[in-house]
Amino acid sequence: MATNIRDVAKAAGVSVATVSKVLNGYTTVNQQTKEKVLRIVKETRFTPNSAARSLVGRRSMTIGMFLTTGLAHPFFAHILSGMEQSLKSMGYDLIYLTQIQWDKDYSFVRHCQSRNVEGVVVFGFQHDDMDFSELIDSGIPTLFIDLDVKEQRTGYISSDNETGVQEALRYLNGLNHRRIAFLSAIETSYVSRHRLQGYQAGLAEAGLSFDDSLVVASDFTKEGGYRAMKQLLARPTRPTAVICCSDTGALGAYQAIRDAGLSVPEDISVIGFDDIEIASEIQPALTTVRQDTNTIGRKAIELLDALITDVSMQPPEAIVPTQLVIRGSCSVAKG
């Protein structure tokens, strides 16, 4: 049934070595025999067995994926789509390494090694989530998304979180907002930290001073956004606008604002971050900082491939521009 290299060799009347050479693009093979072999390969629909290939030390053409969030994260699905493109064009297959069992003895690294994975994409982790040293020490090329790890054979990619938030703030400032709050997410996370920095930079640029009471942390969920916004509204002086660390958080903020008898954008302007599908469907449509998920995914694989191919490559760090998408959740500040 499954034809192997020996069948091809026999049919072509050559040795297996010759077939192998033809298949691997060696130039040291006669044009005629080459054509003959190629013809037989086509006829017999032969495809080299990848297990055998990677066993002899050849490339396995597989990239592993490691997530905390699970596959269903609405944001990550889009990054995956972007990855798909470069994966396809470079000939990699993507393997989703399910954590067999998350006990002390389970090692993600060994899992990768046993699968002969050439490189790994890691997403959804914070620095204190786990110890990446085993992964780094293993020498498996790794590309982190939204986490600034720069070690041997390691790199990362993320959106330009600072500029994204800074632009959002600039926009609000242009709308005469002066009391602009910031709904942070998990404070220790890479993106939260950088988005906060963008907030501060934007404040400085607008000549506004930083006010502790206008910043409150939560997480990336709708519920977290709801709680945070509620806290914010309970404080003596209300903001006229709020920038959220995520669209899901903004969803919660909407709810909290409504529950307080206020409305968006008349009483409070809201800006999100991500631009997930829902953003354009809710009422009012959410003004948000769009992440270029497609580019993030595509480039992540390109960088990882570079890391795999070039052993001495310097740790790459890529920052992908964001874009402020203006919709209906902001209005000119009153008064």
Place this chain on the structure above:
Amino acid sequence: MATNIRDVAKAAGVSVATVSKVLNGYTTVNQQTKEKVLRIVKETRFTPNSAARSLVGRRSMTIGMFLTTGLAHPFFAHILSGMEQSLKSMGYDLIYLTQIQWDKDYSFVRHCQSRNVEGVVVFGFQHDDMDFSELIDSGIPTLFIDLDVKEQRTGYISSDNETGVQEALRYLNGLNHRRIAFLSAIETSYVSRHRLQGYQAGLAEAGLSFDDSLVVASDFTKEGGYRAMKQLLARPTRPTAVICCSDTGALGAYQAIRDAGLSVPEDISVIGFDDIEIASEIQPALTTVRQDTNTIGRKAIELLDALITDVSMQPPEAIVPTQLVIRGSCSVAKG
């Protein structure tokens, strides 16, 4: 660096064969040597190389995935999450086979064979989309989601589309609706056909007659739903309610209804299908037939595993119950 079975054997003072037997649960090995080997395995953090394993004809513990829709489909992401659970507990890894190049010579089946994939999940296809005969002939166990293929070593899973729509119709009928339209999607698709059947069954149950002019086809997108709803509204007699084949289609229907100067649910009640995130966030929140994506995904893998394990298994077909989620997009029919 990477330790292999010989290293372990040497360290344990036994032969590689013994180590292999211990690792594969053979009972024909002395308790003491077994413990010794196990200890060394733990110390040395040895994990068998899966490429070598599958090369000798052992199980590869990999399941392939084949999609048209791309990874980003909001609905499929949730199915994946469900799959993740059983994948994990059964020890499979999931490999996403990117279509290296979609030309005539590319064969998904050969790709699977070269990767030693034990089984395949197929999603997003219709019967006329492609020729599945190569896949079926290959003997690779295959589980189709939302497509009724029942061949050798093949099976499928889908929601109970008929009952789902029928319940929706029953609900609308209880709200005094008599002119209930059906926004179909791609007519040839398995789910569209069955949802249409549910519509007809519901009509019969309610004692209503089928009216051609109340059914219009499009696709699963928002734009498709928009166009279809527009067509529907252009016809002489307007429906008082509409059941959509998908939530995204319902989104488009909302838009078309608004553009016509009408409103949901006052003028027209709308019911969707799927229950994607957006459904609960839009205004008015969408009443919809929820698919149990988690169960679909989980069970898909369970069935596939059964198909893999039991060579003579009859083609399984699984129908997963849906649930009508009542929100704000339906009201009692006027008059």
Place this chain on the structure above:
DNA sequence: TTGTACGCGTTATCAA
């Protein structure tokens, strides 16, 4: 330019 033969890491057979 082509072919022989070995090795990759593992499992399975069979002899000890």
Place this chain on the structure above:
DNA sequence: TTGATAACGCGTACAA
């Protein structure tokens, strides 16, 4: 109960 050893399918020195 254990251990040699032959596969599995392929790539690649090295020899011819």
